[in-house]
Amino acid sequence: MTGLARAGKTAFLTSLAANLLALGAGQPVLPGFARRLGGRRVQVALAPSGASGLPRFDHPRHLAALTRDPPAWPERTSAASMLALDLVIGRESLGFALPSQRLRLELLDYPGEWLLDLPLLRTDFADWSAAVLRRLQAPAVAPHAAGFMAFNSALPAGATADESLAATGHRLYRATLHRLRDAGLSLLQPGRFLMPAPGPEPAWTPFFPNLGTGGLESLLARRYAAYVQAVQRDLQEPMFGNLDRIVVLVDLLSALHAGPDAFGDAAAAVSAAAGALRWRRSWIEAAWALGQLRLPPRVVSRVAFAATKSDHVAERQRGNLAALLRNVAEGGIGDAPDFGFAAAVPTSHLAIAAVRCTEDFVWTLDGRPVSAVRGRRIGDERLLRSYPGEVPDRPPDDAFWAHPFLQLPDFEPLRPPQGGRGGVPELGLDALLCFLLDDVL
Amino acid sequence: MRVEPRIELEEEPAPRLEPPLPAVVAADTFAPPRTGTAALALLGAVVLALGLAGLSVGNFVADQFARATWLGWATLGVAGAGFGLIGAGLLREVRALLALRHVDGLRDAFASGNAGRMMRAAVSWSHTVPGGATVAPALQAVNDPDAALALLRAGPCRTLREDADRLGRSAAVQAVAGIAAIPSPALDVLFVGWRGVRLVREVAALYGVRPGVLGTLGLLRRAATAATLVGAASLAGNTAAQALLSSPLLAHALGDAAAAGVAARRLVVLARATALACDPVPPG
Numbered sequence: 001m002t003g004l005a006r007a008g009k010t011a012f013l014t015s016l017a018a019n020l021l022a023l024g025a026g027q028p029v030l031p032g033f034a035r036r037l038g039g040r041r042v043q044v045a046l047a048p049s050g051a052s053g054l055p056r057f058d059h060p061r062h063l064a065a066l067t068r069d070p071p072a073w074p075e076r077t078s079a080a081s082m083l084a085l086d087l088v089i090g091r092e093s094l095g096f097a098l099p100s101q102r103l104r105l106e107l108l109d110y111p112g113e114w115l116l117d118l119p120l121l122r123t124d125f126a127d128w129s130a131a132v133l134r135r136l137q138a139p140a141v142a143p144h145a146a147g148f149m150a151f152n153s154a155l156p157a158g159a160t161a162d163e164s165l166a167a168t169g170h171r172l173y174r175a176t177l178h179r180l181r182d183a184g185l186s187l188l189q190p191g192r193f194l195m196p197a198p199g200p201e202p203a204w205t206p207f208f209p210n211l212g213t214g215g216l217e218s219l220l221a222r223r224y225a226a227y228v229q230a231v232q233r234d235l236q237e238p239m240f241g242n243l244d245r246i247v248v249l250v251d252l253l254s255a256l257h258a259g260p261d262a263f264g265d266a267a268a269a270v271s272a273a274a275g276a277l278r279w280r281r282s283w284i285e286a287a288w289a290l291g292q293l294r295l296p297p298r299v300v301s302r303v304a305f306a307a308t309k310s311d312h313v314a315e316r317q318r319g320n321l322a323a324l325l326r327n328v329a330e331g332g333i334g335d336a337p338d339f340g341f342a343a344a345v346p347t348s349h350l351a352i353a354a355v356r357c358t359e360d361f362v363w364t365l366d367g368r369p370v371s372a373v374r375g376r377r378i379g380d381e382r383l384l385r386s387y388p389g390e391v392p393d394r395p396p397d398d399a400f401w402a403h404p405f406l407q408l409p410d411f412e413p414l415r416p417p418q419g420g421r422g423g424v425p426e427l428g429l430d431a432l433l434c435f436l437l438d439d440v441l
Numbered sequence: 442m443r444v445e446p447r448i449e450l451e452e453e454p455a456p457r458l459e460p461p462l463p464a465v466v467a468a469d470t471f472a473p474p475r476t477g478t479a480a481l482a483l484l485g486a487v488v489l490a491l492g493l494a495g496l497s498v499g500n501f502v503a504d505q506f507a508r509a510t511w512l513g514w515a516t517l518g519v520a521g522a523g524f525g526l527i528g529a530g531l532l533r534e535v536r537a538l539l540a541l542r543h544v545d546g547l548r549d550a551f552a553s554g555n556a557g558r559m560m561r562a563a564v565s566w567s568h569t570v571p572g573g574a575t576v577a578p579a580l581q582a583v584n585d586p587d588a589a590l591a592l593l594r595a596g597p598c599r600t601l602r603e604d605a606d607r608l609g610r611s612a613a614v615q616a617v618a619g620i621a622a623i624p625s626p627a628l629d630v631l632f633v634g635w636r637g638v639r640l641v642r643e644v645a646a647l648y649g650v651r652p653g654v655l656g657t658l659g660l661l662r663r664a665a666t667a668a669t670l671v672g673a674a675s676l677a678g679n680t681a682a683q684a685l686l687s688s689p690l691l692a693h694a695l696g697d698a699a700a701a702g703v704a705a706r707r708l709v710v711l712a713r714a715t716a717l718a719c720d721p722v723p724p725g
Contacts, residue, residue, distance in 0.1 A: 069457065071457075314587070315587050316585070316587040316588075356460065357458075358458070359458055360587070360591055361591055361595060362588050362591040362592055362595065365444045365445070365447065366444055366445070368444055369579075369582075369585075369588050369592075370444050371585075371587055371588055371591065374451075375458055376455065376457060376458065380450075381454035381455065382450050382451050382452070382453065382454050382455060383450075383451045383455045384448060384449070384450050384451070385448065385449045385450075385451065386448045387444070387446050387447055387448070388446050388448070389446035403443070403446075404446060405446065406446045406447070406448055409448060412457070414457075414458045414459060414460050415457050415458065415459045415460075416460075417459070417460060425460035
C-alpha cells in the first residue's frame with residue numbers, strides 16, 4: 001500500500017483490519033467481498049509477528065482512537081510497521097473435502113514522505129539536483145524557495161567542502177521543503193528531511209541539491225549516495241522488494257482544493273513513486289537469482305488506485321472522482337509522465353473512504369436541489385453541511401480552476417458499531433478487496 | 442446556472458453520526474427453493490380439504506334442490522356465504538403476500554442502479570406510504586435517483602422509522618406492564634409473543650403492508666433476517682429500553698425484573714427490524 005503523506009494509509013489499514021476481523025466474526029460488513037466469497041466461511045485473525053524485524057502495526061490503538069468519544073484520527077505515522085492478517089477460507093461445493101484455503105495479507109504502513117525516496121534509487125546526485133533546482137524555479141514554487149535559491153546561486157562553483165556551508169544550505173533547503181508542504185505540494189525529496197527516521201540523525205544527513213564542481217559538491221554527492229544506500233537498506237529491500245500487489249492511495253480532493261500547481265505536483269509525485277516500483281519481470285534478475293539458488297524477485301501483478309476521502313463528496317460525484325483518477329493515472333497530466341504499466345498489469349480505479357465520516361443529503365442551494373454531505377467536525381457537536389463543488393471527471397481545465405473547490409472539512413468518523421467489533425463504516429473497501437484478491441480467492 | 446460551493450454549520454448540536462443500517466438481504470438469497478416438501482404436502486391437504494368439501498357441499502345443494510327448490514336456494518346461499526368468506530380470507534392473504542413481494546421488487550429496483558427504474562420505484566413507493574404525497578412533486582422535479590432517494594430517506598423514511606420506534610416503545614411499555622401484572626412465567630411468554638406478533642402487524646400496516654397470517658409469517662422471517670443483520674439495532678434497542686426502564690415509576694413497580702427488561706428490549710429491536718424489512722429504500 002503506497003500513498004503520499006496525509007493520503008490516509010493508517011486509517012485505511014485500521015479500517016481494513018477491523019472490517020476483515022468483523023467479517024470473520026459473522027458481522028454484516030464488506031457486503032461485496034462477502035458475496036465474492038459465495039457463502040464460504042471465512043476466519044480472520046491477526047497474524048503473529050514471528051521473528052520479523054518490522055514493528056507490528058498497532059491496530060488496537062488506532063481503532064480505539066476511532067471508537068472513543070470524542071474520536072480522533074490516527075496519529076501521523078513516523079516509522080514503518082507491518083499489519084499481517086491470516087484468512088482461512090472454506091472450500092465450496094466439490095472442494096469441500098480439501099483443506100481450507102489459507103491466505104496471509106501483509107500490509108505495510110510507513111510515513112508517506114518516505115515513498116518519494118524510492119525514485120532516488122535510480123537517480124544520481126547531479127540529475128537529482130538539476131531536477132530539484134529546476135522545480136524550485138517554477139513560478140508557483142519560487143516564492144517559497146527564495147531564501148534557499150539565493151544562497152545556492154550565490155555559492156561559487158568551486159566552493160570547498162566546508163561543513164558550515166553544507167549545514168546552512170541543508171537548513172535552508174529543509175525549511176523550503178516544509179514551506180512547500182504547507183503550501184500543499186507533494187513532490188518533496190528527500191522524504192526523511194520532512195519525516196526523519198527514528199533515532200539520532202546520521203552524520204551524512206546535511207546535504208542539499210547543488211550543481212557546483214568543487215569540493216562542496218563532492219561532499220554533498222557522497223552524502224547523497226549514503227542517503228540512497230540507507231533508503232535501499234532500510235526501505236526498499238525489506239519492504240518493497242517482496243510486493244506482488246499494490247494499492248496506491250491518492251487524496252485527489254485535497255489536491256483539487258489546493259489549486260492547479262498542487263494538483264499537478266501530486267500527480268507527478270504519485271507517478272514518480274509508482275514508477276520506482278517493479279512492474280515488469282526482468283529475465284536477467286530472475287536468472288541471477290536462480291543462479292544463487294534463490295527465488296526470482298516478485299513483480300507487481302495487480303494495482304488498484306484509490307481516491308481516498310470520497311465520502312467528502314456526495315454519492316453521485318464519486319463516479320466522477322474514480323473517472324478523474326483513471327484519467328490522471330492513465331493519461332498523466334501536465335509534466336507528469338504516465339504510469340506506463342496500464343497494459344502490463346490488471347489495474348482498477350476506485351473512489352473509497354476507508355473510514356466514513358458523513359451522510360449524504362439533498363441541500364437546496366440557490367433554489368436548486370444539490371447532492372451534498374454533512375457530518376460533525378472534530379471537536380464540534382454541530383453538523384457541518386458541505387458542498388465543496390463539482391468534481392470533474394477528467395483533469396481539470398482552466399475553466400474549472402476559475403471557480404473555487406472548497407477545502408475539505410476535518411470531519412469526525414462515524415461511530416463504529418459495537419465499539420469497532422462490528423467493523424468500521426467505510427465506502428468501497430469491499431470492491432477494492434475483491435479486485436486485489438480476485439485471482440487468489 | 443452554476444451553484445456556488447459552500448460549507449455551513451447547522452445551528453443545533455447533533456449526536457455523533459452512526460453508520461446507516463445495512464440493507465436487508467432478501468431472505469431467499471441463499472435459501473433452498475421456496476416450495477419445500479412440507480409446503481407441498483400442506484398445499485395438497487388444503488386442496489383436498491377445500492376441494493372435497495366443495496364437492497360435498499355441491500352434492501348436498503343438489504340433493505336439497507331435489508327435496509325442495511326453496512331449500513336448495515337457502516343451502517346454496519349458506520354455502521356461498523361460507524366459501525365466499527373463506528375466499529375473501531385467501532384473497533387477503535394473497536394480496537398481503539403480493540405486497541411483501543412488491544417491497545422486495547422495489548428494493549431490487551433501488552439496488553439496480555438503473556436510473557429510470559429507480560425513479561419509477563421511488564414515485565411508486567411514495568404513493569403508497571403516509572407522507573409520501575408531500576415529496577411526490579419534488580421527486581418529479583429532481584428526476585435524479587440519488588436526489589430522489591435522499592428525499593425519501595429524509596422525508597417519509599425518517600417519519601416511518603420514528604413512528605415504528607414509537608410503536609416499539611409503546612409495545613415495550615405494555616410488555617413491561619403486562620409482565621408485572623401476570624403471575625405466571627409461562628403466561629408471560631405467551632403474552633410477549635402475542636404482543637410481538639401484533640407489533641409486527643402494526644409496523645407493517647404503518648408501511649402500507651397489511652399482512653394476514655401467511656404475510657405475518659413471511660414478515661417475521663424477514664424481520665428475523667433483518668434483526669440478525671442489524672448490529673446497530675440492538676444498540677438502539679438497549680438505549681431505548683434503558684431509557685424506558687429508567688422511569689422511576691416503572692423501576693418502583695418492577696424492582697429488578699430482568700425478564701421485563703429483556704422483553705422490552707426485544708420488542709424495540711423487533712419494531713426496528715420489521716421497519717427495516719418493510720422499507721425498500723436502501724440506507725444512505
